Amino acid sequence: MTDHIAETVKSYILEAFLPGANPAELTDETPLISAGILDSLATVRLVAFLEEQFKIEVAAYEATADNLDTITQVASLVRSKLAT
C-alpha cells in the first residue's frame, strides 16, 4: 500500500525547503534535522503544515528531532495522532 502521508510530507519538504533537489535522494529514512537539512525555522513550518494538512495538533514536546528526523518518523507521528 502506498503511504499517502509519507508522500504528502515528502512533497512538502521538497517544495518548501529543498528547491532543486533530486527527489530520489530524499528517502523516507534520510535524517533531516540531525543532519542540518531542516533547521529550527523549517521544523516549525513543517509542524504547522502537518497540523493544517491533517487537522491534528502537535505539542511542543513532540516537535523534536527525536520524533521528526525522518519522513518515516513524521508519518508515524501523524498516524498516531489520526488514530486517537
Added chain:
Amino acid sequence: MRASGTTLVDYLADSARTRRGHVAVEDVPDGMLTYGDLDALSDRVRDHLHYAGVRPGDRVGVYARKSIDAYAAMLGAMKLGAAYVPVDISAPAWRCAFILADCDVRAVVLERSVVEGWRTERAALGELGEGPTLIVLEETGGGQGLARALDARGAVPPAPAHTPAPDDLAYILYTSGSTGKPKGVMLSHRAAVAFVEWCSTAFSPRADDRFSSHAPFHFDLSILDLYVPLKHGATVVLIDADRGKEPIGLAQVIAERRLTVWYSTPTILSVLGEFGRMERHDYSALRHVFFAGEVFPVKHLRAVKERLPHPEFHNLYGPTETNVCTYHRIPDQVEPDRTTPYPIGRVCEQLRARVVEPDGRDVTPGGEGELVIRGDNVMLGYWNLPDRTDQAFLVDADGEQWYRTGDIVTEDADGVFTFVGRRDRMMKRRGYRIELGEVEAGLYRHAAVREAAVVAVAGADGSARLRAFVAMGDGHVGSVLEMKRFSAAVLPAYMIPDQFTFVDALPKTSTDKVDYQRLAGAP
C-alpha cells in the same frame, strides 16, 4: 547621575548592595539566583581564575549553553579585569576553537560535552602545549554546575582587589569575517556603560521589570538583556536556544513569566505571531518590545502588534561595533496601507551620526550615503587585525574618528535615518550578520567544489535568503542534500544557504571576476 568611571562590574556591586535578596536572574525552567548569590558566585569565579593565572587584560572563553553558570562566569572574568569571550556552543567546533585560539584565552569555562571536540580542533589548528586552564561544567542551568566545578578545584583565598578601568576590555564578540574566519569586535566597559545609560534614559527601566534574554550571549542583543537589568536591580529571564526556537512554548514563557521587556530579532517575533498560538495567553505585563538585527517586514510586524496591543515597540539599529546607535518608535497603529519597512530612526542622544560619500564628505541633504557613527559606544577595534580596524574608521579633516557602518542610508529633514542597503557583501539574516565570503569559504572546504558564489535574495515575504551557486569538479554530480549536510557541518546554522543551484561555471565579468549582479538576478 553616574560618574564616568563606571563599569559593568560596578552595576553588580551596587545592585548586590541595594537589592541583595531580589532575584537577579532566572533560568527557564527552574533556576534562579538573587543578587547576593550572583555576586558571591561570580566572586568565586574571579578568585579561581586569579589563582589559575588569569590577569587583568587577559581573555576568558565561555563555551557553554546559555545559563546562569555562563552568566556568572562572564561576570567573574570582568571582576578580575579580564574580558569574556562567549562562543556559540551550537556552532561547528572548528569555528569555536579558532575563536578561542585567535584571542589567546588564558582560561575557558566550558561544558564537558565540548571538551573533546575542542581539543581535536585545537590540535588541528596547530595549537600545541598545555593550553588554557579549563573549568569544566558537568551540567548547566541554575548555577549549581559552576559551583560544583569550583568546589572540585579546592578552596582558594579571595583574589587581590582589582577595579577594572572604563577603557579596559569588557568582552569580545566575534562576528562573521569575509575571509572565512570570524573577527573579534573589542568592546570596553565605557562602550557598554554608554549604551546601558542611554537605555536607562530612553526607556525608564524599573527595579520590578522582568527582561527577556532571548538572544545568545555571543550576540550583542545580550548586552541590553543582561546589563540594563543589572544596573536597575531588575530580573533577567534566560531562555536557552532550544526553547527560544519553539514559538508555542516561547509565547507561554512570555506570559507565565510575566515578562515586561522583550528584545529579539524580527524573525523570532514573526514566528511567534504566525505559529505561537498567542491568543491562548495574557501578555498584559509586557511594557516594551524591542527588535533589532534586520529589517522587519511590515506584514509580520502588523500581525505581531495585533497580538500584543499594549507594549511600546521600538526598532533598535546598530552593528556590533557600536551596539544600538539609532532608534525608532513604531506607532501604536501600523498604518493599514503601509508596506515599506519603518525607518531606523534618530541617532541615540549620546552619539553623533553623519551620512557620507565614499571620500568622507557629507552627502547633499537627503542624499544616499554611508552612515558613520562617533561616540562612547564605538568599539576599540578588531582583535589582532589592525589593518581591518583602520579600514573600519573614517578620519575626518578635524582628525575625528567615525565608525563606518557599511550601511547605506538617507536622512530626512527631522534627522530620521532610513536604511537603504549595504555597501559590501554583508547581509543580515535572522539578526545575524553574514559575510557572504565566509559562506563561500565554507563551501570551498568541500573537496569536490570547484567554484562557489553566494548571493542574498529576497524571499516572497521580504525576508532575506541565501542562494548558493556551485560548480562541482569533474564527474561530481551536485546534490542539494549533500551540500546542505556539508554546510551544516562546517558553518553555523544561520549561514546554511536556503537554495543551491548547480552550474557548469560561474558567470564572469569582463575583468574575470564573479558576476554577482547576474547571479542575484538569476531565475
